[in-house]
Amino acid sequence: VQLVESGGGLVKPGGSLRLSCVASGVTFTNVWMSWVRQAPGKGLEWVGRIKSTSDGGTRDYAAPVKGRFTISRDDSKNTVYLQMNSLKTEDTAVYFCATESAAGLINYFYYMDVWGKGTTVTVSS
Amino acid sequence: DIQMTQSPSSLSASVGDRVTITCRASQNIYNYVNWYQQKPGRAPKFLIYGATSLQRGVPSRFGGSGSGTDFTLTISSLQPEDFATYYCQQSFKTPYTFGQGTKLEIK
Numbered sequence: 096v097q098l099v100e101s102g103g104g105l106v107k108p109g110g111s112l113r114l115s116c117v118a119s120g121v122t123f124t125n126v127w128m129s130w131v132r133q134a135p136g137k138g139l140e141w142v143g144r145i146k147s148t149s150d151g152g153t154r155d156y157a158a159p160v161k162g163r164f165t166i167s168r169d170d171s172k173n174t175v176y177l178q179m180n181s182l183k184t185e186d187t188a189v190y191f192c193a194t195e196s197a198a199g200l201i202n203y204f205y206y207m208d209v210w211g212k213g214t215t216v217t218v219s220s
Numbered sequence: 221d222i223q224m225t226q227s228p229s230s231l232s233a234s235v236g237d238r239v240t241i242t243c244r245a246s247q248n249i250y251n252y253v254n255w256y257q258q259k260p261g262r263a264p265k266f267l268i269y270g271a272t273s274l275q276r277g278v279p280s281r282f283g284g285s286g287s288g289t290d291f292t293l294t295i296s297s298l299q300p301e302d303f304a305t306y307y308c309q310q311s312f313k314t315p316y317t318f319g320q321g322t323k324l325e326i327k
Binding site: 129131138139140141144155156157158191198199204205206207208209210211212213 | 309317318
């Protein structure tokens, strides 16, 4: 399984950017996908997730991005997107996409097992 | 949101040492904890899920324990490639949250 992010770059505060993450080596229609970011010199921060289409395609977001960021997917292209609007300087980070898998029989344990290398977003005037 | 607090924030150790990293959740999360390793400039690597289950291919010197609010990651005999930053993450409910990280350095 391989994930490749793209779309990062320099954008002014208030601007927009769309990140893409293309998956290969996996049956993408069955995969839940997450986005995680890491500000310079800081720790990991979960951004949001989209379930597989067969599981309803439900989306969840972290509070700092809710209402500004939108995750979507195109199963025909094995791609998940992160549309980022109303960008703030504090959104500056490396953005990783990751597959979210599950293990278990009755209770499922979810975890992010395959990660892309990340794409850098810089929000600055 | 569930807060995850790791300790220590940094740790110096030698090759061959046994080290333990602690993670505390702000509420009961049963055993819904994952652990990741990250090296500088690299993506995180998934190590452990469900507090104790090792991902395939992860060396057996890595081990996880705990339930409820207190969890630990133990490396039984440090190898040179283990010097990195380690993160815990709760998967009990969204929004998922990570600990702030523990940087493991060579003494």
